[in-house]
Amino acid sequence: MGVPISQILLTTGFLLVLIGFWGILRHRNILRIIIGFSLIDTGMHIVLVATGYITGGTAPIIDEALGIKEAATRTVDPIPAALVVTAIVIGFSVTAIMLSFAIRLHATRKTLSIDALTESKW
């Protein structure tokens, strides 16, 4: 048996989040920062789905293999899966907005480094 599946998934997800944090803080190139944000998003999705796992559970879709009667006993928690759809949409939105900022930055300053943005620096 060894380590439970949800533990492995949680570790993977949190590691991705940490790599994302590192990327955001370490780099000045806006594209790398965007990649860092995407990594945090992905890691968080994995963590959310992992918290919904029930030992030995299957996907909450009723078909020949999973009757209506046993649906409540043999499946994983469907709520995190439904929430992750929201999270994916929000992550996509954040990425799209940041990419348009990157395009804007490159159009006006001819660089992708966020050091070029000095107006709002304190």
Add this chain to the structure above:
Amino acid sequence: MRRLFILFVVAGFGVIFAGLVAGYSERQTLSALATFYLTEVPADLGAANVVTGILISFRGFDTLGEVAVLFMVAASVGVILASEPGDKPHLMSAMGGKGQGPSELVRNGAEVVLPLIFLFGIYVIMNGHLSAGGGFQGGAVVASGVMLMMLAYPTGPLHHGFLSITETLAGVFYVCIGILGMVFAGGFLDSHILPLGDFGTLVSAGAIPLISILLGIKVGAELSVIIDRFRN
């Protein structure tokens, strides 16, 4: 100095996360809410895919909000990327001057793959209440096909106005179905306005397939609008 500070922050988060992982024990039983959803969605809504049932019926209002978020993103990307007068012709001439159209490979590949991508997207949307999939997922598949189309035919037949009108109409119909639910059934976006039908068939689960299709059209059109904005 800066590097040390970053290391400190990341290590701090690492310690917090490690504590969370170490303290987590895999769940053995479902919560009462999950059990309610797992019994009510097939029995009351007639949808085989419990996640779609939750998304479109129980959390339908939230899904409408997500679509509104996508619309807002499309609008704000348009605002941010709106070019100053005199900027656009320069861009167009720069693209045309190089003469870098899509290669043979992309164009021929698109001709073969595009119908399949669109068909798969429609399949995923239509079967959202029966198998893994649904409006969001299928819409994203359709939008990826649109992206390939834009790559293969940069001056292609895709009109921005067409996408906007499709998106708007899908949104209006979505809200109309929600209001119909208020009039004829229990509340906003209630899927009981249509008969439940036979469990597990394509036309079943009340209004869920209809809402799913509208959602798919709307998401596909919105993502296409965003991709289109980035293209210009």
